Amino acid sequence: MDDSQLLKGVLEGCVLGVIVKGETYGYEILSVLENAGFENLLEGTLYPVLTRLEKKGLISCRKAKSPFGPVRKYYSITESGQEYFDNFKASYERITTASGKILNGDITEGDKRNDGKL
Amino acid sequence: MESYRMYNSKLAGEYKDAFEKIDVYIGATNIDSASREELMNSLTDTFLSAQEEGKPVEKITGRNIEHFCHEVCSGYGFKEHFIAFFEFFRPMTYIFFILTFVPFFEELEKNSILNYFSYQTSADTILGFITGMIWAYLLDFAANKIIKKVFINKRKVTVYSAALVHVCVLMISLLLLGVVIVLSDCLTPGDDESIWYIPLWTAQVISLGLVIICNAVTHKIKKQNIDSTVDVIDSYYNESFYRSLENIESKRFDKLNTKLAKKGQSLLSEQEFYEKEIKKLKREINPLYYIIIVLIAPFFCIVFGFDGIVDFLIFYGVCIVIEGVVMLAIYLPARKAMLKRLAWLENKLNSSESV
Known part of the structure; x- marks a missing residue:
């Protein structure tokens, strides 16, 4: 199954989740996500996400020389980014709980009668 | 910003091949140079x-x-494309601005009394410029499409092959343009008179406006590009020249004293040598030194006669612009290196004085 649509939905939040832990840079974010299980994630997918987050003002960047020489962008979370991340986490938990119930077949009679609201 | 081109030589094998392809592809993408x-x-x-x-x-x-x-590239949007558009046209607006002065000088050459505000000029310059701009943009667009679609799938792609595509597209377009001109001459023989005239000052205001708009939009990028060039050359000085400055200066000192000894003159002490070099360097750091070269040099290039003052002014103007750009590109990084050398020499002088 092509999981790119699912990935698109959560990637911004996950990238913010890495940056929220402390100042970091592109390759490190890629490695953290890869080690966490996003095995097929490429730099090509990550870079536009970082650009979008920066444009939205959710992350800020500082430029410094990397140990290899070229200029490296170090990202850190902004105040609005922190707020966005908290909201994202709350929404994500609500959606995963709800979808978990459906996918695992845990719907009770009470859920069915609750005006369709899960 | 420091240029990545200083470091991509550290890539090898499959990384080098992939990076070269990416470099060519991104170079052919319509995003501004700073973002790129x-x-x-x-x-x-x-x-x-x-x-x-x-x-x-x-x-x-x-x-x-x-x-x-x-x-x-999908993260880049309207802003980057918009700036890239103005960045592309910026050099052309300067040419347009210079061209608007040609009819003015032509009138002066005829010794006719010129009322600047009522003088009408052919609108051909503006129409030609707009057509040229659109033509150049379409050419660039076509060349970039070819590079992105065809060349990227080749096993090996270099920036030279991408440049070759641009040259080929330009040649073909010039050929086509020649055919169009010949055909239009054949269809409308002897119809060379312009039918549209506008006040000269209007043409100059339009061209100056374009120069200002293009520069305002691309101001940040222009600065970054200069910084980037300065960084590249500065880094060269840092890594290869500046690191061995002690050695170079000592060789220079020995050479100078050998020369003086041959002439039978008294040798310089280290302190005198540093003082002499500092004095010379301070003169070379002065930008006036370069401005005078730029203004005077074209006079030495005059080896043939000119039909009139317009020809001379165009020649002289073009020479100054070209030379000015070259000198600026030399001066900016050289100044940084010279300042470092000056600081080093002054430091040496102070320490030799204290000894």
Whole structure:
């Protein structure tokens, strides 16, 4: 199954989740996500996400020389980014709980009668 | 910003091949040069980091380089394309501005009394300029399309092959333009008179407006590009020249004293040598030194006669512009290096005085 649509939905939040832990840079974010299980994630997918987050003002960047020489962008979370991340986490938990119930077949009679609201 | 081109030579094997393709593809993409430089710096850093860890390049780019480049550029939007558009036209607006002065000088040459505000000029210059701009933009667009679609799938792609595409497209377009001109001459023989005239000052205001708009939009990029060039050359000085400054200065000192000894003159002490070099360097750092060269040099190039003052002014103007650009490109990085050398020499002088 092509999981790119699912990935698109959560990637911004996950990238913010890495940056929220402390100042970091592109390759490190890629490695953290890869080690966490996003095995097929490429730099090509990550870079536009970082650009979008920066444009939205959710992350800020500082430029410094990397140990290899070229200029490296170090990202850190902004105040609005922190707020966005908290909201994202709350929404994500609500959606995963709800979808978990459906996918695992845990719907009770009470859920069915609750005006369709899960 | 420091140019990534200083570091991508550290890439090897599959990383080098993939990076060259990406460089060519991104270079043919319609995003402004500052964003492009920033993107390529990030990619160079990622590639170098992954290469160091011994990861296969496909872990970073996937199997399809074209798709990877397309994905990477998808984060850029209207703003980057808009700036790139103005960046493309900026050099042409200068040419347009200079061209608007030609009829003015032609009238002066005829010794006719010129009322600047009522003088009408042919609108051909403006129409020609707009047509030329659209033509150049379409050419660039076509060349970039060819590079992105055809060349990226070749096994090996270099920036030279991309440049060759641009040259070929330009040649074909000039050929087509020649055919169009010959055909139009054949269809409308002897119809060379312009039918549209506008006040000269209007044409100059329009051209100056275009110069100002293009410069305002691309101001930040222009500065970054200069900084980037300065960084590249400065780094060269740092890594190869400045590091061995002690050695170079000592050789220079020996050479100078050998010369003086041959002439039978008294030798310089270290302190005198530093003082002499500092004095010479302070003169060379002065920008006036370069401005005078730029203004005077074209006079030495005059080896043939001119039909009139217009021809002379155009020749002289073009010479100054070309020379000015070259000198600026030399002066900016050289000044940085000279200041470092000056600081080093002054430091040496102070320490030799205290001894």
